[in-house]
Amino acid sequence: MNFDLTPFVKTYDVRGLVGSQLTPEIVSSLAAGFVDEIDAAGKEVVVGHDMRDSSPEFAKAFAEGARARGANVVSIGLCSTDETYFASGDLNAPAVMFTASHNPAIYNGMKFSRAGAQGISLNTGLAAIRDRATDYLNSGGVVAVETPGSFREVDVLPNYAAKLRSLVDLSGIRPIRIVVDAGNGMGGMTVPAVLGTAAGLPQLPIEIIPMYFELDGTFPNHEANPLEPANLVDLQKAVVEHEADLGLAFDGDADRCFVVDEKGDAVNPSAVAAIVALREIKRVREYQPTGDIVVLHNLITSRIVQETIEGAGAIAVRTNVGHSLIKDKMAETGAIFGGEHSAHYYFRDFWGADNGMLAAMHLLAEFGAQDEPLSAISHRYTPYSLSGEINSTVTDIPAAYARIVDAYSSIGEFDELDGLTVSSTQGDGDSFWWFNVRPSNTEPLLRLNVEASTPDEMVKIRDAVLALIRA
Numbered sequence: 001m002n003f004d005l006t007p008f009v010k011t012y013d014v015r016g017l018v019g020s021q022l023t024p025e026i027v028s029s030l031a032a033g034f035v036d037e038i039d040a041a042g043k044e045v046v047v048g049h050d051m052r053d054s055s056p057e058f059a060k061a062f063a064e065g066a067r068a069r070g071a072n073v074v075s076i077g078l079c080s081t082d083e084t085y086f087a088s089g090d091l092n093a094p095a096v097m098f099t100a101s102h103n104p105a106i107y108n109g110m111k112f113s114r115a116g117a118q119g120i121s122l123n124t125g126l127a128a129i130r131d132r133a134t135d136y137l138n139s140g141g142v143v144a145v146e147t148p149g150s151f152r153e154v155d156v157l158p159n160y161a162a163k164l165r166s167l168v169d170l171s172g173i174r175p176i177r178i179v180v181d182a183g184n185g186m187g188g189m190t191v192p193a194v195l196g197t198a199a200g201l202p203q204l205p206i207e208i209i210p211m212y213f214e215l216d217g218t219f220p221n222h223e224a225n226p227l228e229p230a231n232l233v234d235l236q237k238a239v240v241e242h243e244a245d246l247g248l249a250f251d252g253d254a255d256r257c258f259v260v261d262e263k264g265d266a267v268n269p270s271a272v273a274a275i276v277a278l279r280e281i282k283r284v285r286e287y288q289p290t291g292d293i294v295v296l297h298n299l300i301t302s303r304i305v306q307e308t309i310e311g312a313g314a315i316a317v318r319t320n321v322g323h324s325l326i327k328d329k330m331a332e333t334g335a336i337f338g339g340e341h342s343a344h345y346y347f348r349d350f351w352g353a354d355n356g357m358l359a360a361m362h363l364l365a366e367f368g369a370q371d372e373p374l375s376a377i378s379h380r381y382t383p384y385s386l387s388g389e390i391n392s393t394v395t396d397i398p399a400a401y402a403r404i405v406d407a408y409s410s411i412g413e414f415d416e417l418d419g420l421t422v423s424s425t426q427g428d429g430d431s432f433w434w435f436n437v438r439p440s441n442t443e444p445l446l447r448l449n450v451e452a453s454t455p456d457e458m459v460k461i462r463d464a465v466l467a468l469i470r471a
Helices: 024-037 055-068 081-090 126-138 157-167 187-194 229-241 269-287 303-311 323-333 356-368 374-380 397-408 455-469
Strands: 014-017 044-049 072-078 095-098 107-114 151-153 176-181 206-211 246-250 257-260 294-298 315-319 337-339 345-347 390-393 412-415 420-424 433-439 445-452
Touching (some): 024 055, 044 055, 055 072, 072 081, 081 095, 081 107, 081 157, 081 356, 157 187, 176 229, 187 206, 187 356, 229 246, 229 257, 246 356, 269 294, 269 337, 269 345, 269 356, 303 315, 315 323, 323 337, 323 345, 345 356, 356 374, 390 455, 397 412, 397 420, 397 455, 445 455
Parallel strands (some): 072 151, 176 206, 176 246, 294 315, 294 337
Antiparallel strands (some): 014 107, 095 107, 337 345, 390 445, 412 420, 433 445
8 A cells, every 4th residue: 555645744734534544553653753853762752632532542653653763752641732832842842732623523633843842834844754654654664663762641731720820810800700612622621720720720710601611522512613603603692691701712622712702792813912912012021121022913913913013112023824834933033922813822931832721811811900891902902894714716826816916906015925915005094905815725725814994995805806716
């Protein structure tokens, strides 16, 4: 049999169908390739997994392949993705997390990190890991070294929770009531530890109303993908029903967090990014009164994010979309924080890795320090109109690009940082618009995001560009 791993070794991680694409044999070979590529023989490698039915078996297979090539496996068992980043940073060890994030139960995957929670993408090692694994598979299997690695188990949840509590102090906020939808994912384990007392930490002035905290990789209530509006409906209803101050929704591996205000309205992740950016800038300025402070935002976050960063005297750096790329940029620029439209939030104090729980804690701290409802705070950070991401199936992407360039060449400014971004060259007073079109890494899709100073202008640009894309 000739193995080909390219269909499911993606740009930033491994993501495939259980059984047909991901098997214990393939996972073991990827483990061996990982250990070889990062020269981890004789060193520790962290292995964690989510609550999917296939995850424990895959974590075991990975440990076998890694140990065969001489790595000393540190198993942290059932965990969220950001717990593996914590373990990778705290132990200064490379790590792998078994999860397919928000994908349905028939999928699983692997997120790799170098020591210190540094990301690995196709261009920074994942392609080489894939090729090494393929060689093992096509030549009869993993070749064991003379002295295999060791194995030990560690519970990192208490230290993880304590770390987050040390970064954001919630002990002095006013009493608040929140509904949390864990979507049967790992938030059902991490939320009680971080925001509650399950990890032995002191009680916070937070009443938590739990939804779907039972860990269940079949996702019996709804997909653990809060980016889809349909998956927020239960939370929105519960917030209003319980007269809660706000709601939080986590994805399957609990590294992304979405927010709902007291009216049941979704808070745009760009507003969350702006709020957290401002808090982090203020905090750093307290001990660093002079010198540059850098904050990242990807190119399809709202304009308010850049305005907030620059208004606070920091440097806003615009980046590509994608967590491994942003982690690299965090390290390169020394940025204190980074925000994405998809509710990934990155923190220098968390080894530059993303952590949705930490972003939620910043929001709770901001909200709990004053008397306004969240809707009022959110409104201040949502002054413009955004389309959200709209996908179109396109077979000839260059032709679609050509139509857009032809239509907007006389009225827009172009850049190609990530896909094609077109911005208004001049506006009437404060009027502006921009849109970004970028291809999917894995499907024949073009993704469109539009923002404008008014809803009418946004709809006008959105519909015009969609007509060009789908012509």
